[in-house]
Amino acid sequence: MKHYLPDPDQIPGEAQPQELPPWGETRVVGRSLSRVDGYELVSGTAVYTLDLTLPDMLHAVIVRCPHAHARVVRVETSRAEAMPGVRAVLTASTPGAEIPWYFGDDGPTSRLFDSHCRYAGEEVAAVAAETVHQAWDAARAIEVEYEVLPFVIDEAEALEADAPAVHEGGNLTEQREFARGDVEAAFAEADVVLGGTFRTPCELHAPLETFVSVARWDGDRLTVWDSTQGVFARQQELARYFRLPLTSVRVICPYVGGGFGAKLSTGKYTVIAALAARMTARPVKLAVTREDSFLSEGNRPANTIRLKAAAMRDGTLTALEGEFLGSVGAYPSGAVSPYLLLALYDCANARAATTEVYTNAGRARAFRAPAFPPCAWALEQTIDALAEEIGMDPVEFRLKNLATVLQLRDDLPYTSIGLRECIIEGAREFGWESARSRPQQDGHLRRGVGMAAGMWAYPGEPRATVFVKLFADGSVNLNMGASDIGTGTKTVMAMVVAEELGVPLEQIQIEHADTGTTQYAPASGGSQTVVVSSPAVRAAAVDVKGQLLEIAAAELERPAEGLVLRDGQVVPIDDEGAAVPLAELRGLRQRQNIVGVGRRHPHPEGKIALPFCAQFADVEVNTLTGEVRVARLLAAHDSGRVMSYLTYENQVFGGMAMGIGFGLTEDRVLDSQTGKMVNHNWHDYKIPTAKDVPLEQTCVPIDPHDTECNTTGAKGLGEPAHIPTAAAIANAVYHATGVRVHDAPITAMQMVRLLAETRGD
């Protein structure tokens, strides 16, 4: 996470606010309620940044380097500048455009327009014009002369001595080592030692709404509408790039068509839009096209993971060792993570070494549990192989080796750990035992089942401030900083307010994700949104409730403790007939509104709250063609309390669908002759279609009733839902065929080759 989200341990907790008792039985929270913005979403009336049109708005486009590695020799813009409608042309030499660029926190590593282009798609120039068509025509008219350089796209080749240098100083970005216990001794003493080298594909970001910003200046104040996961992070970065006080930068995030991690950090397109807006004194919109977003706006890098593991015949896991290699692309980012290897199972002896390198390819970005699915792919297949080797059921072997503390952090205890229940309940609901012993049919179709476990590592930033405002008529305004990137954040938070204030969801209006009018909340990433913001929302609602009940107690001449809020009324518990609608409270009318402030309390001291999961797959493999069909999937998740059942299920099914892509179809292809991406469109980059996802998907929530993690009891869900899917499919493929597929995706071509090898053809 280090490249994508702040380290929560570096964030001092605020003064402990009044602790709220955990919810008992809830009336709203946890139910299957339609999304509060469902109508807008499905009817097309929801306004996304991509839909925004401001008066006098110009359209900007980016000219990109077509070569994998090149130096810009000359940029000729005169023809473009003379074209109709063109209002600004920006290049590296444009005054104001000499902006040092930060990829991460370790100082600038590039410039807004870098004359050293390190991947095909790097920004070279930009044009702003009256219409988007004029802008593209002008972009085509900009002549760029390049000195084409030798390139390297393979991560292993990047480490060779004579490899082209992506950056001065070489291609090695980072090497890290982690170790505990005595791995060598454990391997020597083990009954069984096995391992292998696993490879996972580079996956491309493809949110439905591409990357887009609209920028407008009012004097020295900048307003940016942005399709972003976090307005406050964006505000800070824009303030740095333009040397402005934070108060002069306002970032607003309307509806977002998906982020998946790609919209956490600031893209150059946002700064280019703002720069063009300043130069022209006009609002400017810059929407990155689909093809350009495939090139430039992020990916989950390919991983090569060499894994070795050892166990005793009694089922004790005794050693784990992994070497991880991955490329961050052309600029600093993260590529690999040994976290699962070091944390998921109780294993006294563990060692991991990671190597990350630069290559001439698009930069990696956070991608739904960044390097966890690759690690799960390798680890969970190895665990399966160990179980088989010692003759134990994979479920039983995992249950025998579950960690109960976070070994990576000096055996830090968890606030709750429902992994055991995930595995047991999941296996039961899935019909694991009967499916495992299902006899194979004769013929070329083989069925098999597999499972994989997972966990997620980010507990969230323990800081957020939320306002809840009750109007005189009993309707409510919820004001929060978090973006809803399509996950249902608004629905979850409205349900929390409804739970505490007893007002119907339709009576709650939400303002969110605007640095000018809402309060700080962390970015909607790292599966932290509900974890961080829902306790703050609850605290704000409880603040309003306290004030309201005080007014009501005085008017009804009853003690506040004897009153509850329900259906827009104050109801005396022992005399429901005396209920009074909120709008009839004189004290409320006099005040006109009641404002509650809620803050996120610090994380529990000396403990950590993390989510866990286990997923199960049932597949059918055609041994003649190598085609793999996923027949059904089941996910059992411990993400704490289910806040909103429908959005919970949405997250789980969406995460598994992405897992099918990771395991079976998705793979960025770079052309070896040019280093250029071959499949940068939605036909050739194979994201599963609705028809490639099984009809039979089951969601089994496991709620360990965690009263320590936070005051709503929720843990993260978005990322864990995606972590073990592909590994579970791979284990099922093994169960069906006896073929251990080390390289994802499991294409039919690879499967046919491996089946032939297994048969000894």
Place this chain on the structure above:
Amino acid sequence: MLRLHPYVYHRPKSLKEAVDLLREHAGDVLPIAGGTDLVPNMKHGLFTPGHLVALKGIDELHGIEERDGELLIGAAATLTEVASNYLVREHFPALAEAAAGIAHPMIRNQGTIGGNICLDTRCTYYNQTYFWRKALGFCLKKDGDVCHVVKGGTKCVAAHSADTPPMLIALGATVDIASAEGARSVPLADFFVGDGIWNRRLEPHELVTAVRIRLPEKPIRTLYTKVRERKSVDFPILSIALAATVRDPDVLESIDLVISALGAKPRAIGGLDKIAAGKRLTAEVIEAIAEQAHRQCHPLDNIIVEIEWRRAMVPVYVRRALQDLLENGRGKAAPGDGRGSD
């Protein structure tokens, strides 16, 4: 955004008007019906005609009907219309299946059978943006003189990727072609040539107006199946069309097998009468046909799917298709094969 070049858009109301426009602007004009193939290609800078002649407003090009012992399908009939038309479904169900499996519903609602017959060939190095192609240097098929697939190659190997032509060829269909000079007809089996640059025997000023299929006098069984990576959207990476005249019970009188998506033209597998005519579809006969197909099919590296696998799949899918033909003779892929039709 991929920009379209400037062009004049003509909306003729009659075929005569259309072919006159094609002659008048010869060399700088293309016809457009659904545009599902042409428009993306124009956005990639692969075609830049100054004039487009729109065909959908021409009544003569629409309609599906029986006429003189033939099924006549107007070139402007959409793929959805072909897939759902009761005459097509009654006489040639596998043709309906072939149309029903193309791309996805929106494409089928817009795309036409004439356009599918005239679909441009596809290649990894061709179906790319101008931005992409200019870095590698242009290829044989467009603006260049080298082939990036076959080193030193002088012949374009872009793949024929349309679904309905293999089936239509297996059914012995004929295409009607009109131009300002008059009308002509050509068997679809002779329509395609093995040149990926322009794989049709169709002059630029000519127009496909209809496709005709003789209604079978004896019962036939037809089948169309294809391989693709996903169950929707994707172009085929291997397609198999079968039409067989069968004497009861299960004795083959004749069999036509057409395999496509491997090279620049659909390949009608030769020598099948010798293997199969007058015989039952026994395991031996099926195997012999599959082997014959395997011998005659040689895919090239024109898409991002391993050629060894594509070639190895030819006999597998031919075998399966023949078994399926034997069992029900419809266009459906075998159940549970993981890659059914759309």
